[in-house]
Amino acid sequence: MRMLLTLPMLLLAGLAVFVFASHPNVPQQFSFVSGETPVLQAAQAFLLPLSNPAYAPVRDTTIYGPQLDANAAMLLHVESGRVLYEKNASVRAPIASLTKLLSALVVGDLFQPSEVVTIASVSVRVDGQKQTLYLGERILVSDLMSMMLVESSNDAAYALAAYAREQDIDFVATMNQKAVSLGMQDCRFTDPAGLDDTAYCTARDLMRLVQSALQTAPQLWPLMAQSNLTVRSADGTIVHEVKSTDELLGQLPGVIGGKTGYTDGALGCLILVVKLPGKDDTLISIVLGSRARFTDTKALVSWAQRAYRWE
Numbered sequence: 001m002r003m004l005l006t007l008p009m010l011l012l013a014g015l016a017v018f019v020f021a022s023h024p025n026v027p028q029q030f031s032f033v034s035g036e037t038p039v040l041q042a043a044q045a046f047l048l049p050l051s052n053p054a055y056a057p058v059r060d061t062t063i064y065g066p067q068l069d070a071n072a073a074m075l076l077h078v079e080s081g082r083v084l085y086e087k088n089a090s091v092r093a094p095i096a097s098l099t100k101l102l103s104a105l106v107v108g109d110l111f112q113p114s115e116v117v118t119i120a121s122v123s124v125r126v127d128g129q130k131q132t133l134y135l136g137e138r139i140l141v142s143d144l145m146s147m148m149l150v151e152s153s154n155d156a157a158y159a160l161a162a163y164a165r166e167q168d169i170d171f172v173a174t175m176n177q178k179a180v181s182l183g184m185q186d187c188r189f190t191d192p193a194g195l196d197d198t199a200y201c202t203a204r205d206l207m208r209l210v211q212s213a214l215q216t217a218p219q220l221w222p223l224m225a226q227s228n229l230t231v232r233s234a235d236g237t238i239v240h241e242v243k244s245t246d247e248l249l250g251q252l253p254g255v256i257g258g259k260t261g262y263t264d265g266a267l268g269c270l271i272l273v274v275k276l277p278g279k280d281d282t283l284i285s286i287v288l289g290s291r292a293r294f295t296d297t298k299a300l301v302s303w304a305q306r307a308y309r310w311e
Helices: 002-022 096-110 141-150 154-166 171-181 203-216 293-307
Strands: 072-077 082-087 116-118 138-140 228-232 239-243 255-263 267-275 282-290
Touching: 072 203, 072 293, 082 293, 096 141, 096 154, 096 171, 096 203, 096 255, 096 267, 116 141, 116 154, 138 141, 141 154, 141 228, 141 239, 154 171, 203 267, 203 282, 267 293, 282 293
Parallel strands: none
Antiparallel strands: 072 082, 072 282, 116 138, 228 239, 255 267, 267 282
């Protein structure tokens, strides 16, 4: 009788070992956009190189996690969809000018780059400090986008929202609708520039935003990789020398693009997309609430290169 009972148990145990060996632990996946398949279009291949979908970097557990000042952070391997690191990724926090990446997607949905915007008083020195546009200036939508994303111009963000208002479009409401459509369920936006610290998002939902921008607006990333550029008004009489707020441009190799953010409430925030030198591997780094956002981001990327086997 004991032999009869033992034999089925041994067979079951052997089957379990076979199944486990045939199906190793699957790394944590992070979907590109809710309901979408992470299929890369040919036009985007220069940003997101096609690779073996079964490939994922392997963690070296002998290397401890990075020491960050940031209140929240997240690091994603694009090609496999694997989250390599996260800290308070689902905690709501103000995100300052990272908001402008969402604003840029909304602008792309609403307007043509060649449309001309006339700057009104509501779009001049909107933060009470820095003026980047001039009353009555006429400027292309594409150039306002450049100023908004490269030098993080608050005036440009508000000018685009005011232009929408002239066409009876509630820009902020459209931003929130866009966020929901991308699966960003834990965010609320109250202005186009991110000046209001009562607005919030999470690192996890920002990752969805970045992935969507990489897929649907690849033209934004070479722009956000520029250290400086020159923008002129539509009639050529006003010249704007635009300087990037991203200190990692030219310092960290392989940067595809990024967006900075800072307010007293949000502290330092940074999105950075970087391709690892000599490899077909792309990382998305998000840092929120940091007093050392550039140092934290460099530390995250450096740690990932050491803590994972890239082959």
